[in-house]
Every structure is written in structure tokens, then in C-alpha cells.
């Protein structure tokens with residue numbers, strides 16, 4: 245029978261509270277659809293681990309994970325004890341880069357039962373996919389400070405875009421667009437202000453687009469694109485963006501559907517040379533940790549994206565259906581105006597699967 | 598009597614349609630408040646000029662403008678004939694840099710009579726100021742392409758932040774925050790991903806903040822900050838951001854108040870060594886040019902910001918009051934669900950002044 249090796253990393257904060265609900269849903273799906281999950285529970289890639297060991301992960305983290313089919317991740321970051329850039333560059337961003345998870349896929353969708361912050365929008369009107377480049381671009385530690393500590397201080401920060409890295413994310417986005425009914429791709433840019441990399445990025449979109457004559461392409465500057473996520477969300481189908489722009493759009497998009505507590509993400513190495521990683525977008529949320537009130541949907545949806553990637557499409561669909569039903573009918577956590585605990589909402593979803 | 602020298606540059610597209618309405622409002626204000634405006638009408642800094650001369654502005658543009666008290670600007674850009682990065686780097690971005698207009702100030706406000714895309718929000722609930730750094734940061738043409746045209750192509754794009762440039766915009770934002778009732782400053786950052794410049798930027802915010810113990814400071818990553826512009830706009834008072842982040846936030850903010858057709862901006866050299874520039878945020882909007890349907894409010898509001906900067910506070914307030922009344926009572930242009938022309942709406946505002 246089908247069997248998958250999964251590394252389970254709760255991480256920090258509410259990551260530890262939502263992970264059990266992700267696992268509960270997975271277990272229900274594995275029973276119903278007849279596949280096995282070999283779970284390995286991992287305590288590292290967390291700020292607790294950092295407190296004890298002075299680093300986020302053991303030195304041999306890569307070897308320990310490389311036989312896994314996927315990594316299910318909760319959240320990382322506990323700024324009260326470890327600065328964010330230390331915890332993130334020491335774990336999540338390492339995974340993304342060293343496992344070459346070059347696609348960060350974030351579906352944005354308005355559900356029934358979730359109050360929409362946009363006036364008069366109905367489920368079905370917001371339903372698009374943000375495809376974010378996940379390994380290079382604006383996220384670098386290249387550059388430096390000159391005249392440090394003096395009045396003349398100057399800081400250079402370098403962004404790095406490769407044709408290799410850019411073409412593959414564009415190609416993936418074109419493919420996704422081509423497989424959807426509307427076949428429409430929005431390319432985020434800022435070629436009018438960021439004068440070297442962004443005109444070049446536009447050129448790569450043109451070049452890769454040659455192979456996809458059936459896809460309608462629309463380049464939009466990130467400023468007006470952000471505005472349109474609010475004003476005309478029904479216009480979007482697939483949106484592809486650089487690391488930074490994708491980061492912004494994939495928080496903004498979910499916000500327009502009510503809460504980033506629902507938003508899942510898939511960090512993919514599509515060629516499966518390395519394990520892919522699935523995690524909620526919401527982060528560790530220190531402000532609500534410890535109360536068992538975090539919304540578990542983003543975690544469960546991320547687990548569903550994992551099953552989809554592993555080839556268990558029917559299980560993915562069943563999980564998403566269960567999420568839809570619970571969002572529409574309750575029980576709901578506080579962020580959605582309900583009173584259910586994380587456990588109650590997670591159990592309700594698992595029961596429906 | 599008080600007299601001001603103003604350069605009037607309509608630029609491209611709807612810039613040419615809204616400018617007359619800005620001038621009409623200014624004339625009404627000058628009559629009522631007893632100051633003079635010496636207007637110089639300028640055809641360059643436009644793509645029409647580029648078509649005839651192969652450059653956006655005459656070589657001596659700086660000398661021709663340097664005796665002006667301010668520049669009133671419509672919009673620039675006509676991508677069908679001149680690529681955006683050419684038209685913008687050849688005009689608007691030159692003004693911002695060579696006249697050291699280091700503050701880009703963009704008020705965000707929800708008006709009565711303007712349908713809000715956010716559900717259940719009332720005028721008064723959205724009322725904040727975006728202070729954007731306007732001369733350096735992510736907008737550069739530094740960097741280059743290696744292995745150009747080959748599979749191995751690598752592009753470096755450099756951002757440049759100086760202590761000089763960063764501290765002054767932070768200081769300006771702190772001062773604005775201190776003078777407002779809520780005394781609250783949000784600092785946009787991305788120190789968890791952009792690992793050199795953004796942690797440094799956070800450090801400068803801390804350093805400059807030492808002088809403003811009465812201001813409450815809150816650093817937020819640009820991704821979640823964008824989400825909160827949608828989910829909790831009532832939280833914001835003054836928001837300070839780098840060039841790129843400010844660009845995004847100052848389109849997104851106005852979008853949440855209904856239309857970027859209303860949003861004004863002031864490009865300020867606060868020390869008045871060089872003329873400051875006032876322009877609508879909306880741009881040249883080729884898609885609606887020629888129909889006289891553009892909303893003139895952003896232009897008129899920009900002109901009001903100009904008078905405020907010149908010391909004519911009462912005139913500014915009267916213009917803003919007239920805008921408020923017309924937005925609440927009509928006539929309204931199409932973007933607001935009305936049928937008025939640009940001229941009709943502009944005339945209505947001028948009449949009330």
C-alpha cells in the first residue's frame with residue numbers, strides 16, 4: 245500500500261497548537277483513503293531548540309530529512325528570545341534554499357461562512373493562486389555597511405535574480421495558468437522604479453510566455469497590483485511574483501478573504517529531488533499562543549496541499565470539503581467570530597473527513 | 598501681497614485633463630484668500646515632448662525651475678510610445694532626486710459619499726498618513742547583468758540606503774506623529790527576509806526614536822502590514838516606509854478608501870532649498886484618457902497640499918472642505934458611480950471654494 249515518510253516539525257508558538265490538528269486530519273484521511281504515513285516528530289527548527297543548543301537545527305539536519313517525502317511545518321519564530329532574522333535564516337529559509345523549494349504556492353479563496361472584509365464579495369468571486377519565487381531575489385544577506393557607525397553610513401543591499409531561478413518559477417506559473425479554465429497570468433513587476441532587475445524580469449516573462457500562447461498575460465506594477473487585490477479581486481487567476489512581491493501579495497490576498505489564519509502554503513521542489521515543505525502562512529503568533537484559540541484551518545489546508553503533492557488528490561479534496569463545511573457551519577474559532585478552541589475546530593474537520 | 602511662483606506641468610494622459618481643474622480650484626482659493634499665483638505653463642516633462650525631442654526635458658530644466666516655489670504636476674507616462682522607465686527616470690524621478698524631494702507624503706482618508714471597498718467602514722475610521730522615502734532605497738539603476746543573454750544569466754540589483762537619507766525621513770515621520778493626537782508611528786520593515794538593509798533600517802528607527810519619547814512606535818513587516826491595511830485600517834496614524842514599501846502602501850491605502858482617483862501626494866524638500874512637487878497618485882491612465890471622465894479630486898487635493906506647504910493653511914482647509922462636500926453631495930465622476938465629467942466635478946469644487 246502507498247506509504248509516505250513525513251517529517252513533522254511544529255516549531256514555535258501556535259505552530260505547536262495547530263500541528264496536532266493537522267495530524268488529526270491527516271490520520272482521518274489516511275484511514276479513509278488507505279495510505280500510510282510514517283511520521284517522524286522533530287523538536288528542532290524551533291527557538292526552544294535554539295535556547296538549548298545555540299543554533300536552530302543540528303548540523304546534520306539535511307541528512308536527517310533527505311529521505312522524507314515531505315515536511316509538515318507549523319511555524320517558526322519567537323522574537324522575545326531569538327531575533328527573527330536568526331530563527332528564520334537558521335531554519336525556514338534554509339529549508340527553502342537548501343532543499344531548492346523554489347515554488348511557494350499560496351491559494352487565495354473566499355469561503356462561505358467567513359466574513360469578508362471586502363464589501364459585497366461572495367464566495368467564488370475571490371479564487372486565485374499566488375506563485376511566489378522562493379529561493380532568491382530580494383531575500384539575501386549580500387551587501388554591507390560602509391562608514392559603519394558614522395554619519396556617512398551607507399548600506400548596500402543586493403538582490404540576486406538568475407535566469408535559472410526566474411524562468412522556472414515563471415514556467416511553473418504559466419503551466420498552472422494553462423491548466424485552469426480562465427488561463428490568465430498576472431506578472432507582478434516594478435520595472436518603472438527598480439531599473440535593472442525588474443525590466444529584466446519582464447523580459448523573462450515575455451520569453452517564457454512564448455511557449456504558452458494560450459495564456460493571457462498581464463504585467464502589473466506591484467503598487468497598483470496591491471490596490472487591485474482590494475478593488476478588483478475577481479480579476480485574478482494566477483499571479484506570479486518575485487520572492488518579496490510574492491511575500492506581500494500572499495499576505496494581502498488572504499487578508500482580503502477574511503483572515504490570514506486560513507492561508508496555507510506549499511514550498512515545492514517540483515522535481516522531487518528534495519522534500520517539499522508545507523506550512524500555514526500565519527506564523528507563530530506569540531500574542532495568542534498558549535490559549536488554544538488559534539485557527540487550525542491553515543495547518544489542515546497545508547496538510548491537504550501536501551497530500552495533493554504526494555499524489556493523493558482525492559484525500560486533498562475530501563479535506564478541503566471538510567474545511568468548507570466547518571467554515572460554513574461551525575464550530576469556529578475566535579478569529580472567525582466563534583468560540584471554539586483549536587482542538588474543537590480541528591476535531592470537527594477531522595470527523596467530516 | 599503674498600505671491601507664489603508655480604510651474605504647471607500637466608504631463609501626459611489624464612494629467613492634461615485634471616490639471617485645468619486643479620488650476621480652477623487654485624484660482625478660486627487665491628481670490629478668496631488674497632494671494633497671487635504666478636503660473637508658468639510647461640509642456641515638457643511629457644511623452645509628447647519626448648516624441649519631438651528624444652528626451653523628456655530640456656537640458657536646462659533645472660535652471661528653468663529653480664526659482665519656482667512649487668511645481669504642480671499632472672501625471673507622466675505613455676507606455677505605448679515611451680517605455681515607463683524612460684519617461685519616469687527622465688522626469689518625475691529626476692525631480693524627486695535632483696530637487697531632493699525626500700519626503701513623499703500621502704494622506705489616506707475615507708470620505709463620506711465614497712463607497713468603501715472595505716465592509717462596514719465609516720468616514721473617520723480610516724485616516725492616516727503614509728510618509729515615504731522618496732530619493733534612494735530600492736529605486737536604483739545600480740547593478741547589472743552577468744552572462745547576459747545566456748542560460749547562466751545572473752542579475753544583481755542594488756538598493757542603497759544612507760544614514761543621511763534614512764534618518765531625515767524617519768525624523769520627519771516622528772515629527773508628524775508627535776503633532777497628531779494619537780502620536781503613533783508604524784515603521785514598515787522586512788528585517789526577517791531582507792537581511793542587510795532592513796535590520797539596519799530598524800536600528801535607525803530606534804536611534805531616531807530616542808528623540809521622540811512621546812511617540813508610540815510599532816515596527817511591522819511589510820507583508821503583515823499590507824494585510825492590516827485591509828483588516829485593521831483604524832489602527833494606523835502615521836506610517837513611515839522606504840521608497841518601495843511606501844510606494845506599495847500608498848497605493849494600497851487609498852484603494853481601501855475607495856479609489857486611487859482621490860489620492861494626492863506631496864514630494865517635499867522640507868528645507869525649501871529646492872521646489873517641492875505636488876501630484877495626484879493615479880498616473881496618466883491611458884485607458885480613460887480623452888473622455889473627460891477622470892476624477893479631478895486627487896489633482897485638486899494635491900494643489901491644496903501645495904498651498905498648505907506654501908503657508909496658506911486656511912486655503913488648504915477650504916479646498917479640502919469643498920472636496921468633502923462635493924464627494925458627499927455630488928456631482929461625481931464615473932469611478933464614484935456618478936455621471937459627471939471631469940470639468941463638472943472640478944467646477945463644483947471650485948464654486949464651493
Ligand SMILES: CC(C)[C@H](C(=O)O)[C@@H](O)C(=O)O
Nearest residue numbers: 436437467685690844878880
Ligand atoms: C510611476 C512610478 C515610478 C511612481 C513610483 O513608483 O514612485 C509611482 O508609482 C508613484 O508612486 O509615484
Ligand SMILES: CC(C)[C@H](C(=O)O)[C@@H](O)C(=O)O
Nearest residue numbers: 332337491525527789790820
Ligand atoms: C517569516 C518570513 C521570513 C517569511 C517570508 O517572508 O518569506 C514569511 O513571511 C512567509 O511569507 O513565509
